[in-house]
Amino acid sequence: MAASLSRPCFISLHLPYRQGWAQHLANAFRFQPVAVRETPRVRQLALRRGSAVFLVNERLAPGSASTSSQEFLYDVDPQPALGTASNVCFEVDDVLGLCKRLQSQGCSLLVPPTELRDDGGSVTYGVVSSVVGNISHTLLDRSCYQGPFLPGFQLIQGALSATGDGIEITHFDHITYVCPRGGARAALDWYQRCFGFHRFLLNPQESPAEGYVLGGQGVGMLLLALQSAQGTPAHGCKLVFAESLSRNGTNQVDTFLEQHGGAGIQHVGLCTTDIVTTTRALQQQGVRFFTPPATYYSQGGKAEEIRGAGQDPHMLAELGILLDTTVPGDKGRPGTDATESPSQEYLMQIFTHPIFSEETFFLELIDRRGAPGFGEGNIRALWKAVQVYMDQQQ
Numbered sequence: 001m002a003a004s005l006s007r008p009c010f011i012s013l014h015l016p017y018r019q020g021w022a023q024h025l026a027n028a029f030r031f032q033p034v035a036v037r038e039t040p041r042v043r044q045l046a047l048r049r050g051s052a053v054f055l056v057n058e059r060l061a062p063g064s065a066s067t068s069s070q071e072f073l074y075d076v077d078p079q080p081a082l083g084t085a086s087n088v089c090f091e092v093d094d095v096l097g098l099c100k101r102l103q104s105q106g107c108s109l110l111v112p113p114t115e116l117r118d119d120g121g122s123v124t125y126g127v128v129s130s131v132v133g134n135i136s137h138t139l140l141d142r143s144c145y146q147g148p149f150l151p152g153f154q155l156i157q158g159a160l161s162a163t164g165d166g167i168e169i170t171h172f173d174h175i176t177y178v179c180p181r182g183g184a185r186a187a188l189d190w191y192q193r194c195f196g197f198h199r200f201l202l203n204p205q206e207s208p209a210e211g212y213v214l215g216g217q218g219v220g221m222l223l224l225a226l227q228s229a230q231g232t233p234a235h236g237c238k239l240v241f242a243e244s245l246s247r248n249g250t251n252q253v254d255t256f257l258e259q260h261g262g263a264g265i266q267h268v269g270l271c272t273t274d275i276v277t278t279t280r281a282l283q284q285q286g287v288r289f290f291t292p293p294a295t296y297y298s299q300g301g302k303a304e305e306i307r308g309a310g311q312d313p314h315m316l317a318e319l320g321i322l323l324d325t326t327v328p329g330d331k332g333r334p335g336t337d338a339t340e341s342p343s344q345e346y347l348m349q350i351f352t353h354p355i356f357s358e359e360t361f362f363l364e365l366i367d368r369r370g371a372p373g374f375g376e377g378n379i380r381a382l383w384k385a386v387q388v389y390m391d392q393q394q
């Protein structure tokens with residue numbers, strides 16, 4: 001029997017020596033530092049916004065490899081040459097049983113079940129390796145723990161819950177992996193088999209057997225997705241597996257593989273309840289977002305589609321926010337009769353520039369107004385915007 005996992009409790013980022021990204025996440029994205037663990041060689045800082053927690057792992061001393069396999073608690077050391085998001089922690093009921101079962105299914109156990117305790121109680125965790133690139137998963141049972149974060153961490157005094165700054169981020173919506181060519185299907189199967197994720201069709205145009213193939217107009221990409229078994233679509237977390245189908249290797253997926261040094265987490269979608277205010281507030285903090293080509297707002301009835309959803313096309317264009325009204329079961333082109341049903345389901349998205357110094361990991365804001373999937377027009381717009389950005393970088 002497969003495990004049934006719910007929403008991630010944290011996503012771990014690893015930085016090589018002397019990259020101040022923890023500070024950037026805290027300052028620009030206004031994630032709140034909540035707990036810290038420091039040794040002479042490493043610092044692990046937990047940053048929270050809503051229920052989304054990033055664990056930022058930094059090296060305080062030069063040298064690529066840590067000497068102890070347990071230098072980083074609740075994680076393994078991916079020994080990064082560059083910034084990488086390499087671990088997703090899931091809360092589970094039975095760490096021992098799940099680790100045993102995963103091992104019998106051929107998964108490698110990087111950290112065997114381990115118990116840690118402090119005044120707040122005890123937790124048990126193990127770390128398994130994923131089949132995708134450098135990704136690992138921490139499986140954590142903290143049902144017997146009442147402390148502020150996890151044993152081994154100190155609460156950051158004066159950490160206030162962030163309110164009133166206009167940034168409304170509630171939780172992790174999805175995690176998108178870049179897989180090697182030919183690898184997306186195997187990754188999907190592995191997560192279904194081992195972790196009990198369910199298939200999620202990204203879009204009404206997706207064929208379950210083939211996946212969602214985006215072709216034409218310079219895009220060549222296969223997308224497949226899963227939904228965590230626990231929680232409603234509105235509360236679970238999705239995993240999206242992307243694979244390049246392009247013949248020329250100068251697109252965002254191939255560039256990720258090249259600059260990241262292999263497969264891994266390409267982006268994390270952060271759910272917001274107010275994308276306009278949040279984007280504006282983050283832009284004021286210096287966060288840089290991709291802006292879609294100007295034609296995005298003028299082509300194919302997009303302005304009417306946006307108005308039909310009750311949004312202002314000028315405001316979305318000014319900020320660079322994408323909107324899509326495609327809903328499962330929709331047969332035709334989204335937006336054609338948008339003005340007739342203002343209460344329809346839709347979603348809005350915007351993507352940041354890469355966070356680290358390479359063109360690898362980035363963040364997304366996603367505001368779901370009832371729509372659970374991903375808009376084809378939006379994915380194409382992102383693809384094009386990244387292409388323009390990469391051309392400018394050369």
Ligand SMILES: O=C(O)C(=O)Cc1ccc(O)cc1
Binds near residue numbers: 382
């Ligand atoms: O739209 C999203 O958030 C996705 O996750 C789909 C996606 C996947 C890979 C890309 O390079 C671009 C878009």
